[in-house]
């Protein structure tokens with residue numbers, strides 16, 4: 001190992017590896033440090049991987065990456081206790097190259113991705129925990145690891161150490177997270193034969209489906225459950241904000257059992273054998289929770305920078321895009337021989353100008369608003385279900401009468417004005 005690297009990247013998740021790959025490809029000396037036995041060993045994701053941001057790093061990656069299925073259909077279920085209203089989109093074009101997105105298992109995917117960075121020349125060391133950043137005269141100059149003689153130095157350190165970024169906290173970049181800014185997700189990977197998955201979900205060949213489930217899946221708390229088809233397994237999980245779990249007095253492991261046994265979900269996983277049980281935090285605070293992104297000799301990327309769009313279930317793509325943008329900034333800094341905060345701060349501008357900053361800004365009040373107004377998940381979803389049941393039951397009541405009854409059911413709880421206010425509020429935070 002050289003004494004000093006151009007860049008040290010802490011964490012070999014999608015953000016760190018994207019950064020390491022891009023820097024190494026440009027000929028920089030890169031050290032990628034991962035605490036897990038191998039990249040992905042400790043990582044958790046639903047997981048849907050989006051094509052575009054990885055394609056920007058490795059063109060045509062789908063020809064070689066360990067992907068489970070291309071997702072051809074996205075379903076949304078608004079669930080009550082014994083019913084659901086469904087919508088979604090199935091795209092024939094998504095079944096063809098270059099596809100839209102894919103289901104993945106992170107343990108396999110992260111290893112592959114990190115090896116791509118190694119092939120570009122990055123040095124990867126596993127089973128190594130970075131304990132702290134080494135700071136001299138206000139500038140980050142390296143990291144202290146848990147190895148004997150474990151200090152390593154670099155011009156820039158990129159923190160890609162995930163949602164709970166202890167290193168970001170040590171540098172004072174993060175404030176303490178509030179319970180509504182983070183969701184606790186638990187999930188299981190459940191084995192099922194490929195043929196059974198295809199029959200149950202109405203799929204052909206290697207095609208996959210993603211299902212997002214709202215309402216009773218979280219007992220009306222702010223969050224969602226999901227079902228994603230892998231090759232010969234199903235990923236099932238549920239994520240709820242910590243504040244929602246506290247308010248509803250729910251325990252995550254009880255909630256996933258509830259989801260698995262729900263009459264609308266149970267038939268899809270019947271007979272499946274649990275292979276893995278995982279739990280992880282998701283940063284859900286969005287725009288208002290983004291910490292300081294650049295300092296003297298240091299950048300924050302991915303979940304460590306809280307770049308997750310909880311409304312659209314986008315995290316891995318923002319992680320990769322931010323890792324790439326950080327790398328581009330480091331490459332420019334190297335050319336200029338300037339690793340000051342002033343120079344590295346162009347990364348912050350890049351993030352805020354990109355789809356990441358724009359999307360997070362668009363939804364900046366959404367999580368908070370839905371959290372403060374539980375009626376959206378708790379009242380309106382059951383009402384939607386009752387309305388659909390009424391409308392689709394052929395019972396001799398005239399359609400006009402049914403419409404009247406449905407309108408009445410919506411306004412009887414919150415009043416006409418309350419419903420209009422709720423609609424306006426939802427439109428305002430989602431527009």
Ligand SMILES: Cc1cc2nc3c(=O)[nH]c(=O)nc-3n(C[C@H](O)[C@H](O)[C@H](O)COP(=O)(O)OP(=O)(O)OC[C@H]3O[C@@H](n4cnc5c(N)ncnc54)[C@H](O)[C@@H]3O)c2cc1C
Pocket residue numbers: 010011012013014015016033034035036039040042043044045046047048049050128129130131160161162163185186187237239280281282301302303304307308313314315316317319
């Ligand atoms: C249950 C769940 C479901 C999700 N579903 C989706 C989905 O379907 N689609 C999607 O796009 N996103 C999804 N996300 C979000 C997505 O997983 C994250 O946004 C993404 O993984 C962030 O990547 P990252 O590289 O920033 O962090 P991580 O993937 O968390 O990687 C951080 C890495 O840093 C390592 N590390 C941490 N501290 C240290 C240290 N001190 N020293 C050395 N190594 C360290 C960790 O071991 C880890 O490998 C989901 C998240 C969860 C929890």
